[in-house]
Amino acid sequence: MLNALRRSAASSISKIFIALLVVSFAVWGISDVFRGNSQQTVMQVGDARISAETFRLSLNRELALLSQQVGREVTLEQARLFGFERQLLGKLATDAAMDARAQQLGLGLSEERLGARIASDPIFDQVGGYDPRIVRRLLQAYGLTEADFVADTRNLAMRQQMARALVGGMQAPQAMIELGFRYLNEQRSVSYFILDPIDPATVEDPDEEALTAFFEENREAYEAPEMRSFVTLALVPNAIVNPDAITDDQIAADYEANRARYSTEERRRVVQLLFQSDEAATAARERLVAGETPEAIADDATLSATLTEFGTVERRSLVEDAIAESAFSLETNGVSEIxxxxFGPRLVYVAEILPPETRPLEEVSDEIRQNLALTQADEEIFSLSEAIEDARAGGExxxxxxxxxxxxxxSFDMISGDGKDAAGEDVxxxxxxxxxxxxFESDIGLENDYLSLGARGFLWFEVTDITLARPxxxxxxxxxxxARWKEDAAERLLQERADAVLAxxxxxxxxxxxxxxxxxxVQSLDGVTRETEEETLGxxxxxxxxxxxxxxxxxxETADGTARILFRVDNTVVPAFFMTSEDAENVAQNFAAALQDGLLTQMVGAIQDDLGVRINQGLVDRLTGASQ
Known part of the structure; x- marks a missing residue:
């Protein structure tokens, strides 16, 4: 988790090493893997045992990070489709193997160096530098303890020592760089024209013999799928909610008990200005007191001020006590002392003050009534579900x-396994x-287990009719x-036409x-490189x-495969190679990274082969739900 946050600020060796060995699958509290019995051991690397608890915690953290990266919740089932647990096992095995070899080699880190490394960790750049209070909050947000973080920092440092010893300073030879430079930067000018697709409607219908032969060759594409009819019974709070059963006295009592829920604390729109010198801050403060706006101060290049909008916030939302104290002691348009x-002297400016307020009972009574009714429905839904189960057991x-x-x-009539009705429409x-x-696993007359419907709902179903699949x-x-024959014929005729024109x-x-x-x-295209992206041409x-x-x-073929492109290469240009050019340096860095990655991969593989890696697949399947 922390490695993912560091990624943008690490050194080149750190970037390579983290990307290859740790990526976002770091193991926190790696010392814990050396304890635990075999029944709760997910993987053993040499003498190191990775416990089920370590694997579970790592799985949950990395799944949360993956969800954060893609911007939506990713379920474990979805992640498994992409080999998520196999990747995690690989990273855990890598970390354990590297840590074991580091111990064998006697690598270490002094307490002084460890402290300096922690204080300068790039992760703290996000919160304005190392501050123990903020650090504890940040680690807590990621589900980590300080001990976890210290252990991770120490282990990562030792892994990087091994990586630097093997690949530190490794560069690609100039001949390789020049070849890559020319390959990536060669440009070509092209003339071309496009033969449009042939409309299948213009193709003559096949005779009966050709049509029958085509049908027999593609018979598997023409099958009526199995269809099933079924009924469902849903039980969710909204289905049994009864707001009319809630009395005015209940509403008033809930309002008094939860008055804070309908109240807002005082909020202020707070702006911070950061300066490079006390002189600039003093001059800016005088101008703000005189009535100028923070935006005007930030626009004045002579003051070199950085403006930060905290937004309209409550006091508790401001992490730094000094900022909070100043912001909530000022009047509207007030400016703090320096x-x-x-990172330098700062001023706090309060642009607006919103006083605390409480919504009256009349305004929120309908909302309270609905919430109380839903709460009551939540309490009743489980007893009702048990009554329904008893009725089903009794044959109803x-x-x-x-x-x-x-x-x-x-009722759902004749639905296929992919959720379509008899007309092929989605249901x-x-x-x-x-x-x-x-x-589709059930049968007519069978009693089926209920399914979960949302967070607190139940769904029962019965299969009422089955039509088997048939050719x-x-x-x-x-x-x-x-229609299919004519589409294929049009495609074939277009290809024959393109071949003839090219000949x-x-x-x-x-x-x-x-x-x-x-x-x-004929159209022309200049400056085409091997990395050119052509949406139409492909x-x-x-x-x-x-x-x-x-x-x-x-x-x-064109990108969509419907048309054909005939082309001629008119010119080729290979730019002169200079080792000091930006493009050449980028190629050199990429090749160096590739060479270093390759050696590191071989090293890790050799260490794992030497130590031996064993995986308790049954336990992994249970922890990831693959055995269900």
Missing amino acids: IEGR TLAEIAARYSLTLE SLPEAEGLLSKV LELDEVRDQVI EIREGATLEAAAEANGVE TAFVAAVFEGPRDSTGQV
Whole structure:
């Protein structure tokens, strides 16, 4: 977790090492992996045992970080589709192996160096530098203890010592850099024209023999899927909520008991100005007192002020006590005395004050009534679910239960396994995870376990009818088969046409003459490199342009595969190579990183082979839900 936060500020070796070995899958409290019995051991690397608890904590933290990176919640089931747990196991094994080898080599870090490293950790740049109070809050936010952080910092330092010893200062040879530079920076000028797709409607229908043969070759594409009809009964708080049952006395009592919920503390719109000198801060303060705005101060280049908007906040939202004290002691448009800080003198300006307020009972009574009704429904829903289960055990159908408790029974007629109806349209189903798969695992007359519906809901279902999958006959899908045959024929004719035009060009016809004969115009494209992105022409076109020398010709599909591009390479330009140029330096850095990554990967693999890595796959499956 902390490695991911450090990523943007680390040294080159640190970046390579973290990216290769740790990435965002760091192990916190690695010393814990040496304890625990075999039944609770997820993985053993040499003598080091990685416990189920360590794996579980790492899994939860990395899943939370992944969700943060993609901007939405990612479930463990979704992450497993991309091999999430295998990646985590790999990183845990890497850390354990590297730590074991570091101990064997006697590597260490003095307390003085460890303290200096912690104080200068780039992670604290986000909070204005090292401050023990802020550090504790930051670590707590990521579910870490100070001991975790210290252990991680020490272990990471020792891993980096090993990495630097192996690849520190490693550079790619100049010949390799020059080759990569020329490969990446070669530019080509291209002339081309596009043969548009052939409309399948213009293709003659196939005769019966051809159509039958095509149908038989593609029979697996023409099958009626298994369809099932079923009913569902949903029980959620909103289905049984009864706001009318809530009395005015209950509403008033709840309002008094939770008055703070309907109140807001005093809030202020706070602005901070950071200066490089006390002189600038003093001059700015005088101007603010005289009536100038913070924006005007920030726009004055002579003051070199940095403006930070804290927004409209409550006092507790301001982390630094000195800032909070000043901000909440000023009047509107008031400016503080100079406040010294780690990065320079500061001024606090209060642009607006919003007094505390409490919403009256009349304004929130409907809201309270609804909330109390929902709370009451939450309490009743479990007893009602038990009553429904008892009724099902007694042989009642969902239809009978729905009628007894005034609940809604939904019917779904002939739905396929991918959620479509008989017409092929998507059907809106209850949002209970696994509903369709459970429906297709069940049978008519079977009593099924209920499914969870949202956070506090239940869903029951019964299969009422089944139509088995069957192969379709040609007469049932004749129009579809003819349309598919004509689409394939149009594609084939276009390819034959493109091949014929290219043959004419290679036999001596000019690209321009070929374009004119086909009623299209030649277009040109300059400065094409191997990294050029062409949305219409596509990556296959760019790759084909670099397959031959100057004056070479070719044909390739457009990006969407519907049309064909005929092209000619008109010119090639290879820029002069200078080792000191920015592009050459970028190539050198990338090649050096690749070489270093390769060696580090080999080193880690050799250490793991030497120590031995064993995984308790059954326990991993249970912890990740793969065995369910």
